[in-house]
Amino acid sequence: MKQGDIIIYACVIIGAGIGLMLDQAFPGVLVGLGLGYLIKVGIYKDKDK
Template sequence: MKSGDIIIYACVIIGAGIGLMLGQALPGVLVGLGLGYLIKYAVSRDKEN
């Protein structure tokens, strides 16, 4: 498993947890997924330079 994938999975789980606390899990998962991809992109871009 790549480290970028772990970042995405962690963000999805955190987003789901926050969504469950607010009463809407699916939007939390989707926000976490989006943030995970953004963080993965930023981390991978930093490693290139």
């Protein structure tokens, strides 16, 4: 498993936890997925070049 994937999974789990506290788990998962992807791209964009 790549380190970038771990970042996305962690953000999804955190988003789901926050969503469960607000009684909206699925939107929390989607927000976590989006933020995880943006964080991954931000961290690894310089390493692709």
